[in-house]
Amino acid sequence: MNAPTTLIGQVTNFENQPDLAGNLFPVGVEVDDVSLKVTGQIPEGLRGSFVRNGPNPAFQPTSRYHMFDGDGMLHRVNFNEAGGVDYSNRWIRSRGLVAEAKLGRAVYPGLSDVMNFPDASLVGDAGPVKNPANTHIIRHAGKYLALWEGGLPTEVSESLDTIGEYDFGGALKGSMTAHPRLDPRTGEMFCFAYSVFEPVIRYFVVSASGAIVHSAKIEVAAPVMMHDFIITERHAVFLDSPIVFDVANLGKGPMVQWRPENGTRIGVLPRMGSAEEIRWFEIDPGHVQHFWNGWADGDRIEFSGTRFEHPNFGIDPTAPLDETAGDDDPPYPAKFWVDLAAGTAGWELTDDLGGDFCRINDEFNGVVSQYRYMSSAIAPDRRLGDFDSIVKYDDTDGSRQVWNAGPTGHVGESVFAPNPAGTAEDDGWIINAVFDSATEGTDVCILDAHDIAAGPLARVHLAHRMPFGFHANWFSA
Numbered sequence: 001m002n003a004p005t006t007l008i009g010q011v012t013n014f015e016n017q018p019d020l021a022g023n024l025f026p027v028g029v030e031v032d033d034v035s036l037k038v039t040g041q042i043p044e045g046l047r048g049s050f051v052r053n054g055p056n057p058a059f060q061p062t063s064r065y066h067m068f069d070g071d072g073m074l075h076r077v078n079f080n081e082a083g084g085v086d087y088s089n090r091w092i093r094s095r096g097l098v099a100e101a102k103l104g105r106a107v108y109p110g111l112s113d114v115m116n117f118p119d120a121s122l123v124g125d126a127g128p129v130k131n132p133a134n135t136h137i138i139r140h141a142g143k144y145l146a147l148w149e150g151g152l153p154t155e156v157s158e159s160l161d162t163i164g165e166y167d168f169g170g171a172l173k174g175s176m177t178a179h180p181r182l183d184p185r186t187g188e189m190f191c192f193a194y195s196v197f198e199p200v201i202r203y204f205v206v207s208a209s210g211a212i213v214h215s216a217k218i219e220v221a222a223p224v225m226m227h228d229f230i231i232t233e234r235h236a237v238f239l240d241s242p243i244v245f246d247v248a249n250l251g252k253g254p255m256v257q258w259r260p261e262n263g264t265r266i267g268v269l270p271r272m273g274s275a276e277e278i279r280w281f282e283i284d285p286g287h288v289q290h291f292w293n294g295w296a297d298g299d300r301i302e303f304s305g306t307r308f309e310h311p312n313f314g315i316d317p318t319a320p321l322d323e324t325a326g327d328d329d330p331p332y333p334a335k336f337w338v339d340l341a342a343g344t345a346g347w348e349l350t351d352d353l354g355g356d357f358c359r360i361n362d363e364f365n366g367v368v369s370q371y372r373y374m375s376s377a378i379a380p381d382r383r384l385g386d387f388d389s390i391v392k393y394d395d396t397d398g399s400r401q402v403w404n405a406g407p408t409g410h411v412g413e414s415v416f417a418p419n420p421a422g423t424a425e426d427d428g429w430i431i432n433a434v435f436d437s438a439t440e441g442t443d444v445c446i447l448d449a450h451d452i453a454a455g456p457l458a459r460v461h462l463a464h465r466m467p468f469g470f471h472a473n474w475f476s477a
């Protein structure tokens with residue numbers, strides 16, 4: 001099935017679809033904008049691309065729409081060699097979207113009705129479930145991979161053209177997390193996948209050259225949604241939290257349920273360990289969607305993430321439509337630890353400011369790091385996930401810096417772009433796509449990572465709005 005070279009979005013309204021309201025409403029065109037207007041000064045060493053992934057449904061949804069459902073769209077803000085900035089956006093031409101484009105309408109249901117598979121006569125070889133590849137974008141072993149945790153990675157070109165689903169030369173049979181961990185020292189990539197049906201986590205390691213060189217099938221208590229994990233120089237560390245899939249409940253109530261009675265465990269596996277080598281450590285029930293970083297110091301492992309006490313991602317097709325999609329209680333920054341010698345583990349909250357989109361300077365993935373970045377809502381009336389501020393934590397003295405984007409500012413995920421001439425962990429820039437609900441425009445803001453409270457050094461004014469999305473990355477030139 002040939003992918004259409006041009007796609008025009010057909011979503012016309014957000015009636016009864018809270019997840020299409022405001023800046024969640026998709027854009028309908030693909031553009032290539034050159035010589036974007038910049039206020040301020042683009043730093044001299046900033047050369048490369050800020051690429052962000054997110055849902056952007058091409059066709060009017062057939063059922064109740066959840067933000068997790070939308071066709072992936074990549075937005076690339078390229079700081080070019082001439083010192084200018086250009087922008088492109090492209091839908092990821094998944095097999096499902098290509099089939100829908102041929103029909104001129106959506107036929108794949110969203111999460112609310114996911115088992116109501118489209119008729120094979122409509123979608124042909126595109127399969128029963130669409131892989132929207134809408135969550136993250138990474139670069140590993142020379143490949144750009146758009147990620148969605150329910151399916152295979154989707155390879156795209158540097159200029160955002162879809163190449164197709166990527167299975168590591170046939171070695172990956174199932175899905176892959178949208179949050180693999182890359183070790184910048186070895187070049188390896190560490191991955192896992194969960195199953196909606198089976199109580200297992202499939203862990204695997206990809207070599208620096210892009211081959212799957214190790215895997216382990218780890219049993220957990222139930223089919224759980226596991227979104228992220230951490231690595232140390234020696235371990236892969238999982239949080240098995242009781243956010244459980246109940247496929248049998250589909251259509252009758254929430255498919256994803258919070259079952260604190262199942263308990264929560266930290267699992268520690270040697271990087272190249274077999275499933276039998278995993279050690280589990282019980283802690284209080286809680287869920288972490290995103291981790292910052294972790295490391296091992298002798299027998300002690302420490303890691304940090306934003307912790308939900310009662311996660312609710314609003315995946316309940318039976319809930320009234322006028323309710324917000326999820327719980328209003330945000331996750332809070334927390335530190336976790338495991339003492340391998342004593343066989344103990346624990347956690348504590350490290351701030352009372354809720355937030356998410358945990359990021360670090362990725363050069364420090366798996367080793368001791370000092371700085372953590374987060375998106376947060378300081379204003380009390382923001383919906384869960386609608387952030388107005390960027391926060392930087394300094395773990396040597398527990399201090400934090402905040403840049404608030406103002407009452408009409410909406411920040412996305414921060415990405416750390418290292419200064420090639422730098423040596424310190426925070427020698428570099430924070431890049432964030434900030435939507436202004438007053439002007440309905442998006443500025444890509446560049447902040448000095450040393451002093452984020454000072455606000456943007458430069459603002460790139462996009463000629464076209466960038467809808468809210470999920471994760472972004474920096475790809476140096």
Ligand SMILES: [Fe+2]
Pocket residue numbers: 178179227289290470471
């Ligand atoms: Fe994520």
